[in-house]
Amino acid sequence: MxxxxxxxxxxxxxxxxxxxxxxxxxxxxxxxxxxxxxxxxxxxxxxxxxxxxxxxxxxxxxxxxxxxxxxxxxxxxxxxxxxxxxxxxxxxxxxxxxxxxxLMVLDPAILPPAERLSDVPVRLADPTSPDFGRDVATQRAVAAIGFAAPGTAPGDAGPVARDAALVALTPRRVDEERAQAADGRRAYALAESVDQGAVAAGMAMRVGDVAEIAGIATLPTARRRGLAAAVTAALARHLLDSGTELVFLSAGSEEVARIYLRAGFRRLGTACIAEPAPVTA
Ligand SMILES: CC(C)(COP(=O)(O)OP(=O)(O)OC[C@H]1O[C@@H](n2cnc3c(N)ncnc32)[C@H](O)[C@@H]1OP(=O)(O)O)[C@@H](O)C(=O)NCCC(=O)NCCS
Incomplete structure (x- = not known):
């Protein structure tokens, strides 16, 4: 492309x-x-x-x-x-x-294999698996704990906080998510260590041949080991392999953008994300 x-x-x-x-x-x-x-x-x-x-x-x-x-x-x-x-x-x-x-766009020619970025394996949630609903809930719990500790610094919150934040999806929601993942509109990736379970995660949303990677987060106890880059690269590889032509994401800061550069993305422009300005006294 x-x-x-x-x-x-x-x-x-x-x-x-x-x-x-x-x-x-x-x-x-x-x-x-x-x-x-x-x-x-x-x-x-x-x-x-x-x-x-x-x-x-x-x-x-x-x-x-x-x-x-x-x-x-x-x-x-x-x-x-x-x-x-x-x-x-x-x-x-x-x-x-x-x-x-x-705003960053994947350059497929420089997408590294996820295994080269981290020694913790990354897997995609399988919509045909009975564990699919739990995988989606786990991605959300990792994101909740990760985004509650913004920036890229390590911290104290880890698997215990993740498990406390886990909210099971309703059976109806699982069915909806399963249908979206089965036809390629959604994808979920988890980096899991043997002793700690999912320590980093992310997801992708696809419309036609364009997909956005979002919700990339690493538990504060597991940061600075290449996990976010590996999760991003695994999602990008999955999206390309399933026919997506354009993969993009928006980075929360210039610091976070460096991580995506290592996962094969290049800066293209600027995504504006707006919310009410804090009221000053
Ligand atoms: C941003 C975030 C996802 C990064 O997760 P992470 O797993 O620590 O990211 P990585 O390990 O891939 O990269 C982080 C740093 O560790 C370094 N690193 C990677 N592997 C390393 C290793 N084995 N040893 C030492 N440092 C390493 C990277 O080079 C990078 O350094 P830099 O900041 O100087 O560029 C995480 O901090 C987070 O969840 N933040 C809050 C949520 C958020 O902002 N998400 C992104 C939204 S766009």
Whole structure:
């Protein structure tokens, strides 16, 4: 795949617009769309409306924030800066804090084998296995503990905290997740050590031939041993092997982006992730 920038940005736009549509309905507010999840699960974001004649205004942002509050979901907005450069100042003027996250695309020619990055084996959750529901729950528990200790430094939280955070999925949710994994729309990877179980994990969402890797996290007790890079590389390999053409992710910081560089990704642009700015006294 050659990384023709304009084409890649267009495909990313279609991806962001497409990925929530399986499980959410769309509400339109001027130049923005809000994806409202049908049923339980992680709430979605609002983003620029495809094909809108006018860019989103500060008033659109304010209206969507009111709606998100009424729904009881996070006031979350996401967009690709290169596709909507006008939105960054508008979002800030409407009271949002915007994280400018490195947007990175896999270069398959430099994707290393996961085994070269870490000595802890990484496996993909198998949707035909009776353990599949538990694997998905474990990925979420690892992410909950990992994201609760932001940054890349090691810390005290480990397998005990992970097990305490484990929330079993309902049978209905397991069936939905299983169906999505079976047809390639979702993938889950776990790095498991023999004595500690899953110590790092991540997942991928796919729409057509484009996939995003997300939720990469390592328990603080297991950090700085190459696990996040290995989980990322294993997911990327799985996605390529199952026919995905474009694999991307957004890194939470420049520091985290270094990890993805080692897993075969290259910086392409900036993903904007916005939430309400903290209120200062
Ligand atoms: C970010 C995060 C996933 C990294 O996990 P990790 O498993 O420690 O990552 P890695 O071990 O692959 O890389 C981390 C560092 O360890 C180094 N490292 C890798 N293997 C190593 C080894 N065997 N010995 C010493 N250092 C090693 C890497 O070079 C990297 O160093 P750098 O920061 O100087 O670039 C983890 O800190 C985390 O869960 N943070 C909170 C959640 C989060 O931010 N997730 C990412 C969202 S985009």
């Amino acid at each position: 050659s990384l023709v920038h304009g084409e890649v940005f267009e495909r990313l736009e279609r991806f962001y617009d497409g990925v929530p549509r399986d499980t959410a309905h769309v509400e339109t507010y001027g130049g923005l769309v809000l994806f409202v999840r049908d049923g339980a699960g992680w709430p979605f974001y609002a983003r620029p409306r495809p094909g809108a004649s006018e860019p989103p205004s500060a008033a659109d942002v304010t209206t969507v924030r009111e709606r998100q509050r009424a729904l009881g979901v996070p006031e979350a907005f996401e967009w690709v800066h290169e596709n909507h450069p006008e939105l960054l100042p508008v979002a800030r003027s409407a009271g949002l804090a915007v994280l400018e996250a490195p």
